[in-house]
Amino acid sequence: MVQRVTFEIAGKELILETGKIAKQANGSVFAQYAGSVVLATACTSGSSVEGLDYVPLTVDYNEKYYAAGKIPGGFIKRESRPKDKEILVSRLIDRPMRPLFDKSFGREIQVVPTTISADMVNPPDILAIIASSAAVHISDIPFNGPIAGVRICALGDELIVNPTFEQIEKSRLEIVVAGTKDGITMVEGGASEVDEDLMIQALEKAHKVIIELCGIQDKLRELVGKEKLPLTELSVKLENSDVIRSAAYPRLEEACFVKGKHERHAAIHAVKTDIAAQYAEQLTDEMQHKLFHALFEDMEYEILRSSILDKGRRVDGRGTEDIRDITCEIGLLPRTHGSALFTRGETQALAVTTLGTVFDEQIFDDIEGDKRENFILHYNFPPYSVGEVGRMGTGRREIGHGNLARRSLDAMVPSKEEFPYTIRVVSEIMESNGSSSMASVCGGTLSMLHAGVPMKKPVAGIAMGLITDGSRYAVLSDILGEEDHLGDMDFKVAGTQDGITGFQMDIKIAGVSPEVMKKAMDQAKRGRLHILSKMNETINKPTDKISEFAPKIVTLKIETDKIGALIGPGGKTVKALCEQFSVTINTENDGTVTIYGKNSKDAEDAKAAVLGIVSDPEPGRIYDGTVKRIMEFGAFVEILPGKEGLVHISKLSRQRINNVSDVLKEGQQIPVKLLEIDKMGRLNLSYIDAIDPDGAEGKK
CATH class of the missing domain: 2.40.50.140 (Nucleic acid-binding proteins)
Structure with missing residues (x-):
């Protein structure tokens, strides 16, 4: 039986319907908002695994080209591996939903939201978040949801809910907010130097809409919701747990505060190995072995959190607002166009800037339409950065962190008219112990300034954390990996001395009060300004000249009726110029002519020749x-x-x-x-x- 619920948002009707399509899935929802449609399905495996210490969730958002009336480009006329955009939307859905599944369910869960109609006006990603949650909520998969998502933009001083693509382009703030009825659990977005107060107003406005969107999902569940499957409760307990705990806890209290990430891990491992040896026979059982390791993680969790809340002491000895030592270096690499090494504690990013031409721009072939980007940032996280052996490659983590760093820097990158180069920044993470994405922002700024990119202002980023027991809380500046893993909130703020340019937040608890959020934002600002001051000591403005190894670009404007004369019959004139001066010449319809040469003389000589062709002779000259x-x-x-x-x-x-x-x-x-x-x-x-x-x- 087909059932539907509707809700009006931003003057348009949102429809959630089930019972017609994909009925063999555990849950499926056909969601429509104006001309955009997303079909979301949720399925789970038939067997459960007892004692899983993680949620085996996979979210695979995908877009069909037919949704926008397009045929895929290239030789293979079908959708292939996920595009970066699809991976980023999958992460937007995964991050707020994952904490709401119970590990004891023990079964694989796959959520597949598919955009099957796109009106090119309303972004389908928000619809995908809502549809995915609704599909799981009405299914028999245990879920402590629902969740909902909403996009907020600032046009002038007005906050817009679920803006169109056109409004997003004009906005000075764009964030995607997801959460439950109880509070916000995820934020992702960028801005053009907005202040902390506007960000908090946007979050508050978003949550009011989220509450209503969760309400319509509850209505749909009341109509068609299935009975939830049982959780797989552990049938065994760790033997001798009290004795093991009493022996290990005091030793762990010392080991958890050893200075240095690897030294600390080694000290904790030594305690664990020693205690395990005493119960070697018991731990031959696989489940007992799992429970033993789970007990140690619980003890680390308690020790870290109680030390911060009771004493204001962190595992590396810092206070809650202290930032680790920072060093900045530029010009490490002799042949690159710009390079910088940014080190903050045990997190280190080698950022390299390469300048290219218009022919190096990134081309995106998405269902919203083709577009080009002249600012690219790639983030690499090799296994050696954490002292491990692993596979090299680009995964969802690399794409997500790279996108956050790119958005954080994008607002301060000069326009193509101001600086006619394609800019590619690559952040190679050399070491990692807390917020390598924000280190990429800092390193990216330094390397671009070293390359001579006329950034509007330097940008720095900081990762913040939260520890709370419900009545007390502590906001942590510049968090470590352990504090991220064992804490209640991880949020990253990037910006200039005058405002925020990038923001990402993940919350593991039901909700964060406005008071806590305000304190966290203010503390993050102080931390960001401190990091900026350290960066500015090394370089605070672009170098006067770009690298001799970078291409030389000259731009000029000619009358549009002279374009034909420059190009010549069949392109003969412009081809001859390119050959004569060893340059590449690009002409645009508005009369902008860009000349790319290997050196300044070739580019300037070609410019003089172009001006000669398009100039009218002047008597007396x-x-x-x-x-x-x-x-x-x-x-x-x-x-x-x-x-x-x-x-x-x-x-x-x-x-x-x-x-x-x-x-x-x-x-x-x-x-x-x-x-x-x-x-x-x-x-x-x-x-x-x-x-x-x-x-x-x-x-x-």
Whole structure:
């Protein structure tokens, strides 16, 4: 039986429908908002695994080109591996939903939201978040939801709910907020230097809408919800748990505060190994072994949190607002266009900037339409950065962290008109112990400034954490990996000295009060300004000259009716210029001409040639000309590419001469003055009027 619920948001109707399509899934929802439609399904495996210490959840968001009436490009005319955008939306859905599944369910869960209609006006990602939650909520999969998502943009001082693509383009703040009826659990977005107060207002407005969107999912569950499957409760307990705990706890209290990440892990491992040896026979059982390790993690959790809440002491000895030592270096790599090494404690990013041309721009072929980006940031997290052996490659983590760093820097990157280069920043994480994405923001700023990129302002980022027991709380600046893993909130803030440019937050508890959020934002600002001050000591403005190894780019504007003359019949003229000066010339419909050369001389010479082609000869002006042909009555001289005039023999010398060849030779460079353009458009030139009475050549 088909059931549906509706809700009006931003003046448009949101429809959630089930019972017609994909009925064999554990849960399926057909969600429509204006002309955009997402079908979300939720399925689970038939068997459960007892004692799983993680949630085996997979979210696979995908977009079909037919949704927008398009056929995929390339030779293979079908959708293939996930695009970066699809991976980023999958993460937007996964992050707020994952904490609401119970580990004791013990079964694989797969959520597949598919965009099957796109109106090119309303982004389908928010619809996918809502549809995914609704599909799980009405299914028999245990879920402590529902959740909902909403996008908030700021147009001027007005906060817009679920803006269109056009409104997003014009906004100075864009965030995606997800959460439950009880509170916000995830935020992701970017901005153009907005203040902390506006960010908090946006979050509060988003949560009011989220509460209503969760309400309509509850209504749908009341109509068609299935009975939830049972959880797989552990049938065994850790034997001798009290004895093990009493022996290990005091030793762990010392080991957890050893300075240095690897030293600390080694100390904890030594305690664990020693205690395990005493119960070796018991731990041969796989389940007992799992429970033993779970007990140690619980003890670490208690020790870290109680130390912070009771004493304000963190595992590395810092106070709650202290930031680890920071060092910045630039110019490490001799042949790259820009390089920087940013180190904060045991987190280190090597950021490298490469400058390219318009032909190096990133091309996106999405269902919303093709677009180009001239600022690219790639993030790499090799296994050696945490002292491990592992597979190399680009996964969802790399794409997600890279996107956050890119958005954080994007607002401060100059426009193509100001700086006509394609900019690629690569952040190679050399070490990691807390917020390598924010280290990528700091390193990216340093390397771009070193490369001569005229950034509007330097950008820095900081990762913040939260520890709370319900009545007390502590906000932590510059969190470690352990504090992220064992804490209640992880949020990253990037920005300039004047405002926020990037924001990401994940909350593991039911909700965070406005008071806590305000304190966290203020503390993050102080931390960000401290990091910026350290960066500015190394470099705070772009270097005067870009690298000699970077391409040289010259831009100029010509009249649109001159574009044809520059290109020439069949592109003959522009091709000849490219070959003559060893450059590449790109002409746009608005008359912008961009010249890419291997060195400045080639680019500037090509520019002069272009100006010559598109410029109209001016009577009275002196030109550098080239003698093309010698006749009995004078010489024809080219003053501009394709534009020749006659220097009559009488205008070659102040003394009488018998032969033109006595004064000039073909190919000779001479100054000539344009006397007039006659009624037939012919150019009359003079050599003697371009030189002074003593015979020295005149100047332009």
